[in-house]
C-alpha cells in the first residue's frame with residue numbers, strides 16, 4: 001500500500017527531477033543532435049529529451065508507466081513536431097520488422113526487466129541501415145570495488161528506482177545481440193553518486 005503510493009505518486013516526481021541532473025542534460029544534447037526523421041524513443045519518461053531533438057519529423061514515445069507519462073504532457077504539447085504516445089513495453093514493440101530509421105534510449109536499458117528480449121526487438125524493428133542511439137549508466141569494468149558495490153546495491157536500487165539495475169554491461173549486451181558500433185565512448189558524470197556515474201554513449205547498427 002505505502003510502496004504503491006510511493007511508486008505512483010512520489011517516484012515519478014523524483015525521476016523527473018533526478019533525470020535533469022546537468023551532466024545528463026548535457027548527455028541528451030550530445031546524443032540527440034544527430035537523431036532525425038521518424039524516431040522511436042523507448043522509455044520516454046517525462047519527456048526530457050524533447051527540447052534536444054533538432055530534425056525530427058515524428059516521434060513515437062513508448063512509455064509503459066502512465067504515472068510517469070502524465071508528467072510529460074506539458075512538454076509533449078509544446079513540442080514542434082508530432083509526438084505519439086505508445087503505451088507498450090520495449091520487450092514487445094508494436095512496429096513492423098525493419099521499419100524505423102532511428103531508435104533512442106536514454107537511461108532506459110537499466111530498467112527493462114527483459115533486457116535481452118528488448119534489444120532483440122530493437123534489432124527487429126530497426127531498418128538495416130538504421131541507428132540505435134543510446135546513453136546509459138553502466139557497470140564499471142576498471143574498478144572492482146565499485147563494480148562489487150554496484151552488484152550489492154542493485155537489489156535495493158531496483159526497489160527504490162522502479163527496476164533500475166546499476167550493474168548492466170550494455171556494450172556487451174549489444175555485441176552479443178549482433179550490433180556493431182558506429183560511435184561509442186565511456187565517461188564519468190561527476191555530479192552523480194559514484195555507483196551510477198559511469199556512462200556509456202553509443203550509436204549502434206545491425207551487423
Ligand SMILES: C[S@@+](CC[C@H](N)C(=O)[O-])C[C@H]1O[C@@H](n2cnc3c(N)ncnc32)[C@H](O)[C@@H]1O
Nearest residue numbers: 019043044045048065089090106107108111112
Ligand atoms: C530512468 S527512466 C529514464 C526516462 C527517460 N528515458 C529519460 O531519459 O529521462 C527509465 C524509463 O524506462 C521506462 N521503462 C521501464 N521498463 C520499461 C520497459 N520494459 N519498456 C519500456 N520502457 C520501460 C520507465 O517507465 C522509465 O520511464
